Structure formats: C-alpha cells, structure tokens
Amino acid sequence: xxxxxxxxxxxxxxxxxxxxxxxxxxxxxxxxxxxxxxxxxxxxxxxxxxxxxxxxxxxxxxxxxxxxxxxxxxxxxxxxxxxxxxxxxxxxxxxx
Amino acid sequence: xxxxxxxxxxxxxxxxxxxxxxxxxxxxxxxxxxxxxxxxxxxxxxxxxxxxxxxxxxxxxxxxxxxxxxxxxxxxxxxxxxxxxxxxxxxxxxxxxxxxxxxxxxxxxxxxxxxxxxxxxxxxxxxxxxxxxxxxxxxxxxxxxxxxxxxxxxxxxxxxxxxxxxxxxxxxxxxxxxxxxxxxxxxxxxxxxxxxxxxxxxxxxxxxxxxxxxxxxxxxxxxxxxxxxxxxxxxxxxxxxxxxxxxxxxxxxxxxxxxxxxxxxxxxxxxxxxxxxxxxxxxxxxxxxxxxxxxxxxxxxxxxxxxxxxxxxxxxxxxxxxxxxxxxxxxxxxxxxxxxxxxxxxxxxxxxxxxxxxxxxxxxxxxxxxxxxxxxxxxxxxxxxxxxxxxxxxxxxxxxxxxxxxxxxxxxxxxxxxxxxxxxxxxxxxxxxxxxxxxxxxxxxxxxxxxxxxxxxxxxxxxxxxxxxxxxxxxxxxxxxxxxxxxxxxxx
Ligand SMILES: [Zn+2]
Numbered sequence: 001x002x003x004x005x006x007x008x009x010x011x012x013x014x015x016x017x018x019x020x021x022x023x024x025x026x027x028x029x030x031x032x033x034x035x036x037x038x039x040x041x042x043x044x045x046x047x048x049x050x051x052x053x054x055x056x057x058x059x060x061x062x063x064x065x066x067x068x069x070x071x072x073x074x075x076x077x078x079x080x081x082x083x084x085x086x087x088x089x090x091x092x093x094x095x096x
Numbered sequence: 097x098x099x100x101x102x103x104x105x106x107x108x109x110x111x112x113x114x115x116x117x118x119x120x121x122x123x124x125x126x127x128x129x130x131x132x133x134x135x136x137x138x139x140x141x142x143x144x145x146x147x148x149x150x151x152x153x154x155x156x157x158x159x160x161x162x163x164x165x166x167x168x169x170x171x172x173x174x175x176x177x178x179x180x181x182x183x184x185x186x187x188x189x190x191x192x193x194x195x196x197x198x199x200x201x202x203x204x205x206x207x208x209x210x211x212x213x214x215x216x217x218x219x220x221x222x223x224x225x226x227x228x229x230x231x232x233x234x235x236x237x238x239x240x241x242x243x244x245x246x247x248x249x250x251x252x253x254x255x256x257x258x259x260x261x262x263x264x265x266x267x268x269x270x271x272x273x274x275x276x277x278x279x280x281x282x283x284x285x286x287x288x289x290x291x292x293x294x295x296x297x298x299x300x301x302x303x304x305x306x307x308x309x310x311x312x313x314x315x316x317x318x319x320x321x322x323x324x325x326x327x328x329x330x331x332x333x334x335x336x337x338x339x340x341x342x343x344x345x346x347x348x349x350x351x352x353x354x355x356x357x358x359x360x361x362x363x364x365x366x367x368x369x370x371x372x373x374x375x376x377x378x379x380x381x382x383x384x385x386x387x388x389x390x391x392x393x394x395x396x397x398x399x400x401x402x403x404x405x406x407x408x409x410x411x412x413x414x415x416x417x418x419x420x421x422x423x424x425x426x427x428x429x430x431x432x433x434x435x436x437x438x439x440x441x442x443x444x445x446x447x448x449x450x451x452x453x454x455x456x457x458x459x460x461x462x463x464x465x466x467x468x469x470x471x472x473x474x475x476x477x478x479x480x481x482x483x484x485x486x487x488x489x490x491x492x493x494x495x496x497x498x499x500x501x502x503x504x505x506x507x508x509x510x511x512x513x514x515x516x517x518x519x520x521x522x523x524x525x526x527x528x529x530x531x532x533x534x535x536x537x538x539x540x541x542x543x544x545x546x547x548x549x550x551x552x553x554x555x556x557x558x559x560x561x562x563x564x565x566x567x568x569x570x571x572x573x574x575x576x577x578x579x580x581x582x583x584x585x586x587x588x
Contacts, residue, residue, distance in 0.1 A: 014177075014369060014371070016179055053170055053172045053374065053380040054172065054374065054376075054379060054380050055376070056379065058379045058380075059170075059379060059380050059381065059382035060379070060381055060382055061147060061148075061379040062147065062148050062149070062150035062153060062381075063116075063121065063147040063148065063149060063150060064150060064151075065114050065115050065116050065149050065150060065151035065152070066115065066116060066121060067115050067116045067121055067122070067123045068116070068121035068122075068135075070120070070121075070122045070133065070134050070135030070136075070138075071134055071135050071136065071139075073129070073130075073131050073132050073134075076131050076134045076135075076139055076242075077131065082237070084233070084237075084239060085130070085239065086129055086130045086131050086132075086241075087130050087131065087231065087239030087240055087241055088131070088181075088239065088240040088242070089233070089237050089238070089239055089240075090181040090237065090238050090239075090240060091237060091238070092232065092236055092237055092238055093180075093181065093230060093232070093238050
C-alpha cells in the first residue's frame with residue numbers, strides 16, 4: 001500500500017492546504033510510513049471476530065427532544081473575523 | 097428526431113417536525129433573526145459532543161416503515177466532508193452505505209391516470225442534518241446564518257433503475273410522498289419554506305435502449321408544478337443536445353421559475369471526494385423488534401389507502417376523494433362528519449364546494465391546531481354544522497338555494513343551520529295547497545306567457561318557476577312547484 005505524489009496533491013487540495021513540491025514529497029514519505037502501520041494491522045488474523053460499528057460498545061445514546069437555550073448571538077459571533085447584521089461574514093462564494 | 101424516453105431519480109429532503117435540532121437542543125423554527133438559535137454544537141466549535149435527537153430518529157423509522165422499507169437493525173452516522181461556509185464543522189453528518197440507512201429497499205405506490213397504482217421503488221430513507229443559510233451581500237462578502245444548521249433532515253432517494261418515467265410521474269410521486277409525510281406528522285410539508293425540497297435527476301435514452309443516459313440534477317424546485325415543468329424541460333433540452341450531435345454533461349442545473357428554464361450551476365463533485373467515514377462522536381443506533389412494532393403501530397391510515405376506501409365505501413369520484421385526502425386535516429373533518437351521521441356524498445359536496453371556497457377566500461383552516469398551518473384562524477364551521485345542514489336538505493326542510501344562503505351565515509356566525517331556519521322561519525314550503533295557489537296567481541297574472549307556453553314554447557317553464565319562487569321568497573320546494581305548474585298548465 002503506497003500513496004502517489006498525485007494522490008498527496010489531491011488530498012491536500014481537498015483539505016485546502018497549499019503545499020510546495022518539497023512539502024508534497026515530505027508528506028508522501030510520512031503518509032507512506034503511516035500506511036505501513038495499517039499494513040501491519042491488516043496482517044492481524046481477525047477470522048472469527050465480529051466487525052463492530054464503533055470502538056465503544058454502546059448503542060442508542062439519544063437525547064429527548066426538549067429545547068434548551070443556546071448562545072446569545074453576541075457570544076456566538078464573538079470569534080468571527082467579521083460580522084454584519086448578526087451574520088458571520090465570509091469571503092464571497094463563487095460557484096465553481 | 098429519435099424517440100426518447102425519460103428516466104427520473106428523485107432525492108427528496110424533508111425537515112423533520114421536531115422541537116429541537118438533530119445533535120443539539122437549539123430550537124427549530126422558521127425565520128427569525130439570524131444566529132439566534134445556535135449553540136457551540138451547531139456552529140461547530142471545537143470540543144463539543146453531539147447527541148442525536150430521539151424523536152428525529154423515530155420519525156425516520158416511522159417513515160421508513162410507511163414506505164415499506166427494510167429497517168437497518170444497526171445503523172450509524174457518517175461524516176460527509178466538504179468545505180462550504182454554510183457547513184460550520186467542515187462536514188455534514190449523514191448516513192452512508194447500502195444497508196446502513198435507517199430504511200432501505202422500500203416502495204411508494206402512486207395512483208395512475210388509468211385508475212390503478214404504480215410502485216416507485218425507494219433505495220434509502222436516511223437521517224442527516226440541514227446546513228446553514230448563505231446570503232450574498234450587496235457590498236461583497238457573504239453572510240452566514242446558522243439557525244437552520246443542524247435541523248433534522250430526512251432524505252428519501254428512489255431506486256435505480258428509476259420507475260419514474262415521465263414528468264407526470266415525477267409530480268405525482270412528489271404529491272404522494274409529501275402527502276404521506278404530512279399524514280405521518282413528520283414534516284409540515286411546506287415547499288415554499290423549504291420544509292420539503294426535491295432534487296430530481298433526469299436522463300433520457302432512445303426508446304428500446306437499455307443503456308441509461310447521463311444524468312443532470314435539478315435544484316430550486318419549490319412547487320409540484322416546478323417539478324413537472326423542470327423534468328419536461330430537461331428531457332427536451334437533453335434531446336436537443338443529442339440531436340445536434342452533442343453529449344449531455346453530468347451537471348447540476350438550477351430552475352428559473354420566471355423563465356421556466358434551467359441553467360448551469362456547477363459540476364458535481366465525485367462521491368469519493370466526500371471521504372465518508374463513521375462519525376466517532378456518535379454512538380450507533382440499534383432498533384429492537386419491540387421498538388419497530390411500537391413505531392409501526394403509530395402509523396395512521398395513509399392517503400392512498402384512504403382514497404381507495406372513500407371510493408369503494410362512499411362511491412365518491414376519484415376527483416372528490418382526491419380532494420378530501422389531499423390534506424390530513426380535511427380528511428379528518430370529513431370522517432368526523434360521517435361519525436356524526438352525515439351522508440358521505442352530501443358532506444363531500446359541501447366540503448369540496450362552498451366550504452373549501454370560503455376557507456380559501458378567508459384564509460382560514462378547517463381544523464384547530466393544524467401543525468401545518470398554526471398561523472391560520474380556524475373556521476367556525478364544525479363537522480356537526482355540515483351534518484345538520486345536509487339533513488335539512490335531505491328531509492326537504494329547506495331547498496338547495498336556501499341551504500347555500502344558510503351555509504354562508506353559518507360560516508360567518510358559527511350558528512347551527514337548524515337554529516337559523518327556526519329564527520328566520522326559513523322552512524321550505526311543501527304545503528301543496530299553498531304552492532297551488534301561488535302557481536294559480538302567477539299563471540293568472542302572466543296570461544300571454546301562458547298562451548305562448550301552451551302554443552309550444554315549453555322553455556317558459558323556467559320563467560314560471562322563477563316567478564313562483566319569487567312569490568314564496570325562494571322557500572317553495574322547486575320540485576313541487578314544477579309538478580304543480582305542469583299540472584295547471586296542461587289542465588283546464
Ligand atoms: Zn445548537
């Protein structure tokens with residue numbers, strides 16, 4: 001199992017990370033080392049072990065449908081770089 | 097031009113009628129000031145722990161059962177990863193996989209114009225969360241409101257290959273599905289407010305070909321009519337592309353209501369780019385047989401079954417029965433009237449006739465506390481009013497014309513029809529002696545018309561009836577008047 005330079009580039013794009021060629025190569029090496037660990041895991045004999053949907057052996061942790069007051073608007077907007085009329089302001093979105 | 101057939105897959109999203117959001121307990125509502133129904137969970141602050149809403153889970157379970165689905169005994173939530181500012185966490189919680197959605201492999205039956213039904217196969221019914229709303233600001237930049245972010249959203253997707261094969265099918269599917277969801281009480285069904293949203297994907301292929309064409313997806317359809325027109329428009333547009341030697345591109349297109357045409361929005365990201373994986377914050381769901389049966393027992397009689405029963409048991413036309421079942425409150429009103437001893441056909445005629453018209457004109461609703469229109473004033477007319485009124489007509493206490501006038505008064509005042517009849521002395525004149533003398537008087541004072549009638553101008557009967565009705569202030573029984581007129585005109 002190994003990852004190509006193009007795949008690293010693609011994943012970086014999906015994560016909106018701007019990487020130069022040197023960084024891309026460096027991440028390729030690191031990610032390939034990581035994938036090596038997965039190969040070790042893949043080599044473990046799991047025959048007879050039931051797949052689990054979650055690491056924790058719990059089901060149905062659900063909440064009752066009851067409204068609880070959230071944040072005041074001023075609090076909610078506190079960390080926003082820019083706000084206007086009670087809205088979070090982000091750069092203009094251009095549909096690709 | 098070659099002969100093309102159209103195939104339509106439908107993705108329908110319905111906002112669930114819960115009090116609180118999907119993974120936090122912020123209030124669910126429409127409108128209001130931006131960012132006033134938010135908390136650390138739904139604006140995606142780090143370090144928060146989402147907990148799913150039990151009511152939302154059961155609403156999806158109920159819908160899946162009503163759509164004849166197989167239930168995933170064990171079902172998990174996944175993260176669908178993409179960057180867009182209306183999605184504060186950088187992912188949308190959804191459900192991935194063929195047999196993981198709460199419901200899969202179901203079907204919805206829709207009526208066909210020939211009077212039969214057609215099965216539309218459903219691939220999946222799953223639970224996810226809605227996104228926030230993005231507003232493009234005039235001075236540049238975009239504003240984000242997260243009031244809607246995290247509202248429970250149910251997605252219902254039809255099976256491939258599609259069973260929907262015409263614009264009419266597409267419309268009927270949505271009509272039936274929306275109606276079913278409203279009957280189940282899981283959504284308010286308001287398309288204009290985005291409570292129910294429909295995104296059809298449309299492809300065409302040459303008749304006889306087994307190879308499905310490239311699909312385009314349509315967005316911004318917020319009425320049944322828009323769905324029908326949109327599908328028809330896309331089918332025609334694609335045929336023109338093919339006929340001119342081009343190829344249909346897989347793309348997302350928006351619907352322009354004003355021009356009744358579609359426009360290119362953006363090319364669709366490929367599925368693997370979403371990097372779905374099970375959400376580690378959310379504990380899996382497990383449905384017991386007991387829970388499934390308990391939820392199943394809360395499913396009411398569904399619209400299509402009701403329609404078929406009304407047709408069979410009350411001999412109502414497709415059209416009349418369709419109007420009655422289109423809205424659950426309306427059907428309940430009808431059934432209450434029947435329980436009070438109302439005659440089905442008469443009650444149906446009042447409801448679908450004058451009553452519906454007056455409700456429409458006054459903006460009132462038939463039932464109190466209707467979840468779908470809580471803002472509407474409830475009509476003063478109750479089922480017992482219609483039962484009383486229909487009885488007054490059927491036992492000939494009043495005639496049809498008087499009944500219409502009385503109904504208008506009932507609508508305004510909420511008085512019982514029989515009380516109005518008593519108060520105003522409106523009883524229909526059925527006393528044959530009184531009618532005979534009124535007829536005699538009319539004939540005596542209209543000598544030339546009598547002569548003309550006897551000379552063969554039989555259409556004058558209407559004139560005589562009118563005169564007698566006038567003389568009796570509209571209270572004479574019209575049938576008795578007719579009979580008496582014919583008797584006196586042919587006699588002596
Ligand atoms: Zn919240």
